[in-house]
Amino acid sequence: MNNKTRLIVMTALFAALTCVATMAIRIPTPGTGGYIHPGDALVILSGIMLGPVYGFIAAGLGSCLSDLLGGYFLYVPATFVIKGLIACLTALAYKRLADKPKGQLLGVVCGGVIDIVLVAGGYFVFEFFFYGLGAAASIPANIIQGVGGLVIAVILSPVLNAAPRMTGLQHAHR
Numbered sequence: 001m002n003n004k005t006r007l008i009v010m011t012a013l014f015a016a017l018t019c020v021a022t023m024a025i026r027i028p029t030p031g032t033g034g035y036i037h038p039g040d041a042l043v044i045l046s047g048i049m050l051g052p053v054y055g056f057i058a059a060g061l062g063s064c065l066s067d068l069l070g071g072y073f074l075y076v077p078a079t080f081v082i083k084g085l086i087a088c089l090t091a092l093a094y095k096r097l098a099d100k101p102k103g104q105l106l107g108v109v110c111g112g113v114i115d116i117v118l119v120a121g122g123y124f125v126f127e128f129f130f131y132g133l134g135a136a137a138s139i140p141a142n143i144i145q146g147v148g149g150l151v152i153a154v155i156l157s158p159v160l161n162a163a164p165r166m167t168g169l170q171h172a173h174r
Helices: 001-023 039-070 071-097 103-161 163-167
Strands: none
Touching: 001 039, 001 163, 039 103, 071 103
16 A cells, blocks of 8 residues: 555544544533533644644544534534644644654644644634624633643654554654
8 A cells, every 4th residue: 555545544544533532522511512522632643643734634524524423513614624724733833843852742732732722712713703702601611622632642642653653654744
């Protein structure tokens, strides 16, 4: 199997994993109608493992598919863009940091910070057009979700860093 085929297969796999991680464990957030989930860890790791373009596709598709299947139809386009941008920006930050001492860990943490900012800020901006300032109610839950995604991504990243050696797929950042 050539690298392009592997990259497409890994993109589909990360999209599926992101969707499942988002839907499988849902912690409802009072007053918002939303939920906290571990899917953001896979969004961050999609960017790191697949690079900016394929990471965007995997994170965006997997996350918006979970909205579609979960009945959050209004959020599908915003989720595709927000989660895709998180993976894309994470990939770019990781690429810049990965070769420095402690750079891989710093790259994952940077991806987590990008996630926290874009999830809390992106959904606030999107929801503001529908709910006005009441959209601010989701900011704390989105920050908690982002912090959880960061922690899980930091824990899983060493395991996934071994994946290129096992699958033959080279990191997209190198």
